[in-house]
Structure formats: structure tokens, C-alpha cells
Amino acid sequence: MKIGKQTYLIDKPVYIVGNFSIVGPKEGEGSFGKYFGLVLNNDLWGEKSFEKCEIKMHRETILRAIYSSGLNENQIDAVMGGDLLNQIIATNFAAKDIDSIYLGIYGACSTFGEALGLASLLIATEQMKTITCSTSSHFSSAERQYRFPLELGNQRTPTAQWTVTGAGCSVLSAEPRAEQPKVKITAVTFGKVTDYGIDDENNMGAAMAPAAASTLIAHFKELDRSPAYYDAIWTGDLGKFGAGLLNYIMSSDNLPLSDTHHDAGAEYYRANQHPVQGGSGAGCSSTVFNSYLIDKLRKREIKRLLLCPTGALLSKYTPLQGATVPAIAHAVAIEAED
Amino acid sequence: MKIGKQTYLIDKPVYIVGNFSIVGPKEGEGSFGKYFGLVLNNDLWGEKSFEKCEIKMHRETILRAIYSSGLNENQIDAVMGGDLLNQIIATNFAAKDIDSIYLGIYGACSTFGEALGLASLLIATEQMKTITCSTSSHFSSAERQYRFPLELGNQRTPTAQWTVTGAGCSVLSAEPRAEQPKVKITAVTFGKVTDYGIDDENNMGAAMAPAAASTLIAHFKELDRSPAYYDAIWTGDLGKFGAGLLNYIMSSDNLPLSDTHHDAGAEYYRANQHPVQGGSGAGCSSTVFNSYLIDKLRKREIKRLLLCPTGALLSKYTPLQGATVPAIAHAVAIEAED
Numbered sequence: 001m002k003i004g005k006q007t008y009l010i011d012k013p014v015y016i017v018g019n020f021s022i023v024g025p026k027e028g029e030g031s032f033g034k035y036f037g038l039v040l041n042n043d044l045w046g047e048k049s050f051e052k053c054e055i056k057m058h059r060e061t062i063l064r065a066i067y068s069s070g071l072n073e074n075q076i077d078a079v080m081g082g083d084l085l086n087q088i089i090a091t092n093f094a095a096k097d098i099d100s101i102y103l104g105i106y107g108a109c110s111t112f113g114e115a116l117g118l119a120s121l122l123i124a125t126e127q128m129k130t131i132t133c134s135t136s137s138h139f140s141s142a143e144r145q146y147r148f149p150l151e152l153g154n155q156r157t158p159t160a161q162w163t164v165t166g167a168g169c170s171v172l173s174a175e176p177r178a179e180q181p182k183v184k185i186t187a188v189t190f191g192k193v194t195d196y197g198i199d200d201e202n203n204m205g206a207a208m209a210p211a212a213a214s215t216l217i218a219h220f221k222e223l224d225r226s227p228a229y230y231d232a233i234w235t236g237d238l239g240k241f242g243a244g245l246l247n248y249i250m251s252s253d254n255l256p257l258s259d260t261h262h263d264a265g266a267e268y269y270r271a272n273q274h275p276v277q278g279g280s281g282a283g284c285s286s287t288v289f290n291s292y293l294i295d296k297l298r299k300r301e302i303k304r305l306l307l308c309p310t311g312a313l314l315s316k317y318t319p320l321q322g323a324t325v326p327a328i329a330h331a332v333a334i335e336a337e338d
Numbered sequence: 339m340k341i342g343k344q345t346y347l348i349d350k351p352v353y354i355v356g357n358f359s360i361v362g363p364k365e366g367e368g369s370f371g372k373y374f375g376l377v378l379n380n381d382l383w384g385e386k387s388f389e390k391c392e393i394k395m396h397r398e399t400i401l402r403a404i405y406s407s408g409l410n411e412n413q414i415d416a417v418m419g420g421d422l423l424n425q426i427i428a429t430n431f432a433a434k435d436i437d438s439i440y441l442g443i444y445g446a447c448s449t450f451g452e453a454l455g456l457a458s459l460l461i462a463t464e465q466m467k468t469i470t471c472s473t474s475s476h477f478s479s480a481e482r483q484y485r486f487p488l489e490l491g492n493q494r495t496p497t498a499q500w501t502v503t504g505a506g507c508s509v510l511s512a513e514p515r516a517e518q519p520k521v522k523i524t525a526v527t528f529g530k531v532t533d534y535g536i537d538d539e540n541n542m543g544a545a546m547a548p549a550a551a552s553t554l555i556a557h558f559k560e561l562d563r564s565p566a567y568y569d570a571i572w573t574g575d576l577g578k579f580g581a582g583l584l585n586y587i588m589s590s591d592n593l594p595l596s597d598t599h600h601d602a603g604a605e606y607y608r609a610n611q612h613p614v615q616g617g618s619g620a621g622c623s624s625t626v627f628n629s630y631l632i633d634k635l636r637k638r639e640i641k642r643l644l645l646c647p648t649g650a651l652l653s654k655y656t657p658l659q660g661a662t663v664p665a666i667a668h669a670v671a672i673e674a675e676d
Contacts, residue, residue, distance in 0.1 A: 001465075002415070006439050008465060049659050077340070078528070085653065086424045088444050092531065092651035096664050101344050101528035103452060104651075106426050106442040114441060118456070125463030127339075127346060190416070190439035193430065313430035313442075315423065321387050326434050 004222030006215070007189040014120045014185045016170050016334070017130075017177040018069025019290040022057045024139065024165030027287070030269040030279075035291035036166075037064060043140055043165055050140040051085060057167040058083065058136040059094035065132060065169035065290070070177055076100040080119055081134035081169075082111040084282050086145065090136050090167075098132075108311030109208075109237050110191065111135045112168070112286040113330030116307075117188035119172045120332075129174045136167035137281030146201075146316050159203040161239045161265060161280035168286030170294075181298040182337035188330065189219035193313065195326040201319040204327075205242020205277055208310040211327035212238060213249040216308060219331045220255055227257050231302045234293065236285035236309035236329070237265030239277030264288040285309040297336045305334045342560030344553070345527040352458045352523045354508050354672070355468075355515040356407025357628040360395045362477065362503030365625070368607040368617075373629035374504075375402060381478055381503055388478040389423060395505040396421065396474040397432035403470060403507035403628070408515055414438040418457055419472035419507075420449040422620050424483065428474050428505075436470075446649030447546075447575050448529065449473045450506070450624040451668030454645075455526035457510045458670075467512045474505035475619030484539075484654050497541040499577045499603060499618035500611075506624030508632075519636045520675035526668065527557035531651065533664040539657040542665075543580020543615055546648040549665035550576060551587040554646060557669045558593055565595050569640045572631065574623035574647035574667070575603030577615030602626040623647040635674045643672045 001009045020037045028039030040057075047053040058081075066073055080103040083090040088104050095102040107114040115133035122128045140150060142163040148154045176182045194211040212235050220226060227233060227250075238246055243263040250257050268279030268288070289307055296302040310329040319325070339347045358375045366377030378395075385391040396419075404411055418441045421428040426442050433440040445452040453471035460466045478488060480501040486492045514520045532549040550573050558564060565571060565588075576584055581601040588595050606617030606626070627645055634640040648667040657663070 051655065051659060052661075082444065084425075086655070087422075087446065087651065087653040089651070089653045089656055092664060093656075093661070096531045096533050100530065102445075102531050102666060103456065103528065104444040106420065106444045107440075108425065118441065121460060121463075121465050125459075125465060127459050127463060190441065192438065193434045193440050195434055313425065313427070315425040315427045317389065317424065318427055318431075321389060323390075323431070326430060328440060 006218045007187060007222040008121060009187050010120050010124045010185050012124045014123045015173050015176040016183045017173045018065045018171030019294045020061050020065035020068055021166060021168040021287040021290040022061050023287055026273060027164055027166050030273060031267050032288055032292045035295055050138050054090040054136055054138040054141050055093040058090045058134060059097055061167040061169045062094055062098060062132050062134050065171050069171040071130060073098055076130050076132055077128035078103050078131045080105060080115045080131055082106045083136045084142055107328055108313055109280060109282050109284060110309045110311030110328050110330050111282050113309035113332055116185060116332045117190055117330050120185045120188055123172055123174050131172050132169055133172060134169035135282040135286040137163050137283035139163045139165045142281060156276050157202040159205060159241055160276045161204060161278055162275035163281040164268060164279045164284040164287060166283035166287035168283060168290035170290055183297045184335060184337055185332060186335050187223060187333040189215055191215040191328040191330050193326045193328050195324055197324050199324045201314060201325060204280060204312045205239040206245060207312045207325035208238055208327040209242045209245035209249060212246050212308055212310045212329040215329040215331050217253055217255060227255055227260060230260060230304045230306045233257055233261045233306045235263045237280040238263045238310055240266045241277050300336050303336045307332045307334060344556045345525060345560040346459060347525050348458050348462045348523050350462045352461045353511050353514040354521045355511045356403045356509030357632045358399050358403035358406055359504060359506040359625040359628040360399050361625055364611060365502055365504050368611060369605050370626055370630045373633055388476050392428040392474055392476040392479050393431040396428045396472060397435055399505040399507045400432060400436060400470050400472050403509050407509040409468060411436060414468050414470055415466035416441050416469045418443060418453045418469055420444045421474045422480055445666055446651055447618060447620050447622060448647045448649030448666050448668050449620050451647035451670055454523060454670045455528055455668050458523045458526055461510055461512050469510050470507055471510060472507035473620040473624040475501050475621035477501045477503045480619060494614050495540040497543060497579055498614045499542060499616055500613035501619040502606060502617045502622040502625060504621035504625035506621060506628035508628055521635045522673060522675055523670060524673050525561060525671040527553055529553040529666040529668050531664045531666050533662055535662050537662045539652060539663060542618060542650045543577040544583060545650045545663035546576055546665040547580045547583035547587060550584050550646055550648045550667040553667040553669050555591055555593060565593055565598060568598060568642045568644045571595055571599045571644045573601045575618040576601045576648055578604045579615050638674050641674045645670045645672060
């Protein structure tokens, strides 16, 4: 049911019944290391290219998330997801091996939020029963596609972030899984494209913070909720600088996020791992959600979570042609059922 | 309502209430020239790059399709669409100027079918009322992104196609428009990723024909229909060679398409325009549908149309890394209401 201009209440329960996450070695040593489903020993996983490794991570994450849900592959109505590689090839190629319809989507690092939102609407309206929502990114494939060859060893700017090598998948279903603490999606606020004129492609946090604020403000106002409704509000990959900006904008709008706000990117790595402003990438929020956060929800350490993946809608060429960096964010309310 | 594994009957009417198409000069001289909404005089439209021209085409097509529907921008629930540029920047940047949520999707040249299908499900279930579905491509931006710099003047292979410079948009709505002959979406069959091992990125027709066949066969079998149910079956951009392959596969499966089959790509240009196998690109099927085909539907010269946009899920780098070319197609049944 639509509430306001951007928000949808999920009327019939949509349960999260399966999860998996696969990350690279650096991510395994980071703050959420012990929660991930699988930590790779290196960033190739036996493949001949970083892109092929990302495809394998993406495919295996979907397959293991389905396995973890106790469902069979042929019970999946749709594979929905995306990634940062040109023409989202990691997701396209991963979907080859799953006998289901495929719905590729793209919202940069907000893609996981878009997938959860769209899938929730399709399941709540009984069009589909079970959908996998997956995203991935890979430091080395992203670095050479968006920035410089790794071999250059380029210096990073003070506002740079570190692309997460990781893939995460949630299986959404109309039916809860027996003997599993129930976690369900209760509301979604889809984002609008927001552009505050940031033109520094090494400052994604500044580009994305206004988009996160726009979506969060719409969410709270349209549902007539305050940030205090949630035990925890997790943005995707604003990084430390971007998270600070978001809090500044929210406070200016009299909706301060206070202690409940965390940013997956800002907290992804430990300080001695030198991620500059923190992690980023389409795999950032999806790996944290499908490991650490789902664990907290199943254990009721978090009962009401607002997950808000954030994405910068640029390509390598838009800044070179003098364009600004538009951004988008989608917010998904996820609650542990009593 | 789901029928079989891939098909959805659209239970509540979803009307196509607005359309627009913008194409380049070569397209304007092609077979469908007189039907397009706007034919540009050159392929830059006053912009400084081909990419910026594609963004402008995409944005203007959405705005003019909304205008043609008699609706206001603020009645649009969602902008949904995609394009072939890296990180679908044409659609991302176009969506900046429309005050609505944005749902970026990607299925290469099948994107227009994915948009119509997803939007139909969201409208039929009363989650949303009005959605714009748009896609674009541009010969010059695609050529330098996927193949060679234009300045090289490279020779084309015998199975090559010519990327359409064009953008098309349909406005879908739960409410028909008064005094307009009613055209509605009645069924959708979403595709699976299909890979027959084609590894020649200059032979998209061969890569996509099995995907089109897979989706069409699922459509006919799951709905228990024969191809004769439709007055016309239009695939997206298989080109002449690919269209021949599709007919061969369909005949082998005892579902020959016969005279009702047309391919938008194969018929897009005139022979003296040297398109080799025909047109291609995400703008190929969307510009033909939103000009020539919608005109035929409104005039009842076609009463039942099956539109099946086809897409090759590669990037520039997947063939260079030795990968095959997976493909996908989505079929949308569109009928003129008596």
C-alpha cells in the first residue's frame, strides 16, 4: 500500500528466509569478519580474472543463500540483482546457472535496497513467492574499471573509499521457514535521484549523503515515524565523511539520527587496514546485512532495522565529461517478528 | 497471476496511455521514419558529447511521453528504464529531472520488455498507478564504448548490426485515457538467461535467437496459445540472420511463427542504408513500439501484439576474457480493447 509519494507499506508479510555472504581476505580481517559465510584466501578464487572471480562469488552466494533457506532452486520465482561492472556482467553471468527468470537491476551501491524493495512488492501482492536479491563488488575489478590499473599503485585522495570485495544474497519468501526466528520486511521507501552538484568522483560520500537524507526524511515523514522508531539505522557506504554529512543534514531537518545510526562502509574495515573513509561498493551493504545484521535480527538484538543502501550514479566517463555525480538511496524497514 | 514458471497474466487492466520516440537522422530515413515523434537533424542535438545527447534524448522522451498521456509529472509513481551505456548513465541522468522515484533496470536490449513487464505487475496489483518505461541507445556512444573509435572507420563483419540512435518511452497506467482508443498489457513472460555458447560479439543475432525462442516457447506453452493467437509477433533486434535462426528453432519445436513474425532490428533500416543485419540497441524495440506499433494498435490494424525485446548480456570485456555471450528476452502481450 502506497503511503505518500515514495513509501510502500508491505501489507502481507515478506520473510527473509535465507542469506549468504562471501568476501575477500581483507574484508575477512575487518570488523564483520567473523560473521561472513565464507572468507576467500585470495581475490581470484581459482579464476583467471577479477571479473570471473566476482561472477563466481555472485553465483555461489545466490546458490548458498538458496541452500540456507531450505528451498530448492526450482522453487525460486526470480533472480533479481545487480553489480558495478559494466553491463552488470557479474549478475548476468551468475544468473545463467539458476533455472529461473532473471531481472537485472541497477542503482549502483543502492542496488541491494532496490532489489529488496521491488521483490517485497512482488511477493506481498502474491505475484511471486520466492525471490533472490543479490549484489556484488570486487576491489580489483572496480579499481581497474573506474579508476586506475592496480599496477600503478596510485595514491588515494583523503575522501576516497575502498571497494568491498564481496557478494551478498537474501532469499525473500511469502512463507516463513519453520524453526527459524522470523524476520520480515515491513516497509520500503524508494529514492529519487538527488544531485547537489558534487563533481569529485573521489568523494562519493558527499554525493550520496543528500540522497540518503532525502530518502530517510521521506521515510520518516510519510510514515509519521521518528528515527527513534528503529533500534538501528544502517546506511550503505557513505563512509566516515559522508556519514558525518548525513547527520548534519538530518539534524538541520530536525530528524537527528543520533546513536542509532551506523554506516556499513564507515565501519567495514579496521583503522589499521587504511580504507581511508571506509568501504564502498554494491557488495558493501549486502554483505554486512546478510551476515552481521541478519544475525542480530534473528537473535533479537535488533528488533527494528532501517537499512538504507546508497548509490552514486556515475560512470567512469561522466566526470571526465564535466558532469556532476547524482545519487540515490532506498530505505527498507526490516523487523524481527515476536 | 502466475501461470507456469515464467508467465504472468495481468488480471487488472494496465493501459498504455502515453508514448514518445526520438531518433537520429539515419533512423528518420529508415522504414519507420514517418512514425517517430521527433527526428533529430544530427546526432549531438546541441550537446558536446554523444553521451550527453543520449541523456537529453532519454529525458525528453520521458517528458514528452508524459505530456502525450495528459498527465502531470507529479502523477508519475516511478520512472523505470535503462540503456546500454556503462552504469546506465543515460537513464540515471534523465531521471534527475523527474520528481519521482527511480528504478534503474538492465537487460541490455531486452530492457524495454523487462520494464513493461515489471511495471505491469506493479500497476495490476494496485501498488502503483502510473509508471514510465523508457530505454535508449545511440550509435556513436555505443560504437566507441563497445567496439572501436568512430574515427577508425572499421569495417563491419557480415553478421554485424547497427546500433539505433533513439529513445522510446511508454506511460503505463491503471486508468485509461478518455477519448483514446484503449491499448492494454494482458500478459508477460519473463525470460531466463540462455547461453548456446556463441562467442562472437559481432553475431548478437545468433546469441539472442535461442533466448527469444526460449521465452516465446514458454509463453505459448504456459498460456496454451499458438503463435496464431497474435496478429503480429515482433522481436526486438535479432537482425535478419538472428530472425532466420529464431524461425528455424521455432519450427523445430513445432511452433512456426510464419508470416506474423517481424523483427524490429531487421526491418529498421532500408537496404540502401547498409545496416548489414539490421538495427540493434536498447532503443531499437522501444522506438518502433512507441511509434509504428502503438499507432497500429490504436487504429486496430493490429489487435493482438506480442512484443519480445531481446538482449545480449555481454560487456566489452567478457569476449576479451574468452566468455560466451549469454542472452535474455522478455515477451509482453499487448491488446487493443474493443
